[in-house]
Amino acid sequence: MKPAVDLTARVGTIVLPNPVMTASGTAGHGAELGRYVDLSSLGAVVVKSLSAEPWDGNPPPRVHGTDGGMLNSVGLQNPGVEAWLADELPALVATGARVVASVWGRTVESYEKAAAMLAGAPPAVVAVEVNLSCPNLGRGHQMFAHSSDAAAEVIGATAACNRPRWAKLSPNVTHLTDLAGAVLAAGAEAVTLVNTVMGMALDPATGRPRLGAGGGGLSGPAIRPVAVRAVYETRRAFPDAPIVGVGGIGSGEHAAELLVAGADAVQVGTATFADPRATARVLDELTRWCAAHRVGHLTDLIGNAHGTA
DSSP states (O other), X not given: OOOOOBOOXXXXXEEESSSEEEOTTSSOSSSGGGGTSOGGGSSBEEOOOBOSSOBOOOOSOOEEEETTEEEEOOOOOBOOHHHIIIIIHHHHHHTTOOEEEEEOOSSHHHHXXXXXXXXXXXXXXXXXXXXXXXXXXXXXXXXGGGXXXXXXXXXXXXXXXXXXXXEEOOSSOSOHHHHHHHHHHHTOSEEEEOOOEEEOOBOTTTOOBSBTTBOEEEESGGGHHHHHHHHHHHHHHXXXXXXXXXXXXXXXXXXXXXXXXXXXXXXXXXHHHHOTTHHHHHHHHHHHHHHHTTOOBGGXXXXXXXXXX
């Protein structure tokens, strides 16, 4: 019998049965993890980022293991919003999951188009995460999350999705709280912190990059302290802003650390590559951690670091 802990989570206007979600880019576009996890038992399933038109992504190799996690340069490969709505979403909805769609674009107009295409999505799509911060699209691509003005413009342009928008921001900046303030003022209901850290791996024998596109994004345990600091500083700057914490979560205690830093909910990503049941395990471990520490309700835990630090 599981301990009696109320893990009901609220991210802005969205109420979830618990705070544990998948992270975009790590759980596919649909119900791929459904053979391992009851997707309806999670807070939500955040799907891989979608663009208005199909996108092939980057050349292989796309993934490289590191000592502290993983480098990836998938390049946001996706079938496009229209194909996703028709071919992938129905099976995901059938599991009973709450769905957070993720959108990206190379221009403000392409973000706007992708968001507008989601306006007629079924009610199971409860929110849209606006990916402003993918670091592996190659030279010449503007990372909107590096500019407060550009990030705010994209958030304003994506209102046509008719759902709460979560702005996914980059840790590769020195002015993260300024960026958070800009997207919140522009209409984002929440911020997702953080995306991957820019990195590179080289073969010392040849001097060539390990990834087909050169550099990529570092995820996994190595970036959890980066995510904790980002969440902590953003919560301190914006005490009432909804925050979703992501980066290096592999256990219930890791999830609790981000919640204590100020996250209202968390996402589990890279851990699912080694263990496709990771989200369910983290949820179970978080429940037991809360019971062991006499945390009766999730709200008793969120932001506790700000009362002691």
